Amino acid sequence: MSRRSLPLNAIDAFLVTARHLNLTHAATELCLTQGAVSRKIATLEAWFGFPLFERHARGLRLSPQGSALLPELQSTFETLLTLADRARTQQTVIRLKAPTCAMRWLVPRLLEVEREQPDLQIALTTTTDHNVNFKTESYDAAIVFGTHMSAGDLLFEEALTPVMSPLRAGRELGALTFLHPTRDKTDWSLWLAKQEGPGVVMHKNQHFDTMDLAITAAIQGLGVAIADETLVEEDVRAGRLARPFESSIKTGASYRLVLRESPGQENGLAAFRACLLSRGSHGVS
Numbered sequence: 001m002s003r004r005s006l007p008l009n010a011i012d013a014f015l016v017t018a019r020h021l022n023l024t025h026a027a028t029e030l031c032l033t034q035g036a037v038s039r040k041i042a043t044l045e046a047w048f049g050f051p052l053f054e055r056h057a058r059g060l061r062l063s064p065q066g067s068a069l070l071p072e073l074q075s076t077f078e079t080l081l082t083l084a085d086r087a088r089t090q091q092t093v094i095r096l097k098a099p100t101c102a103m104r105w106l107v108p109r110l111l112e113v114e115r116e117q118p119d120l121q122i123a124l125t126t127t128t129d130h131n132v133n134f135k136t137e138s139y140d141a142a143i144v145f146g147t148h149m150s151a152g153d154l155l156f157e158e159a160l161t162p163v164m165s166p167l168r169a170g171r172e173l174g175a176l177t178f179l180h181p182t183r184d185k186t187d188w189s190l191w192l193a194k195q196e197g198p199g200v201v202m203h204k205n206q207h208f209d210t211m212d213l214a215i216t217a218a219i220q221g222l223g224v225a226i227a228d229e230t231l232v233e234e235d236v237r238a239g240r241l242a243r244p245f246e247s248s249i250k251t252g253a254s255y256r257l258v259l260r261e262s263p264g265q266e267n268g269l270a271a272f273r274a275c276l277l278s279r280g281s282h283g284v285s
Contacts, residue, residue: 011077013040014052018070021060092268095123097142099130101211102255104231113275120272134260141259152258153277156230160191161248163232163241165221177204177223181211187226191249
């Protein structure tokens, strides 16, 4: 007989009967009739081609072949049960890559994912890289940032606005230190160019490697940062930052969620995607 025809459900019946050496007791433990247990054992004996038990006046005893087979079957069956339990209770791990600039938006949403999907574990890697290559990187999902992007799901579009500590509120913009999220002045120049009235000269400047660092410096009162309004939304609501101007300028860039095509994790990735997108995304492509 082929390996595929091995009656796996009969192995448990054999192991229980071998422990009791009594069909009635085995049937009680298995919640089966005595006849059903006998049939399972007979099926297993037919597959092996030799008897597993010998019957005598007091009940059953293992045949020589059954005695030789029992230890290995017990060990293998216990291993199978352990693996099954582990697989049943194991969390699905989603390896997520995200740029550091998105952390202020992402972390509260990951807490919501954790509460709503306790079987999902998010293994987060932060980076200053704004893209992902699933062919060379081992991530399951990534938040990417850039212009002219269409892959995946739109999370939100970048819209820049000045922010500062409430303790700095009321100060003239030109008298403050301008906090830049990059090594150039592109973002501030873009916003200032769209403002009416006399131009503001950026006399004092501080440059940072990421927008998150510039925002943190603004919270500490170092100056006025140019930041994405979605990223600072919670800081403004909590009073850590103030927006001296209502206006914001869209840059054409956006934050998007992209997923790996992963045959083994469709359900986990789908649950993660649904939960993340339900938490304040501005649209789905």
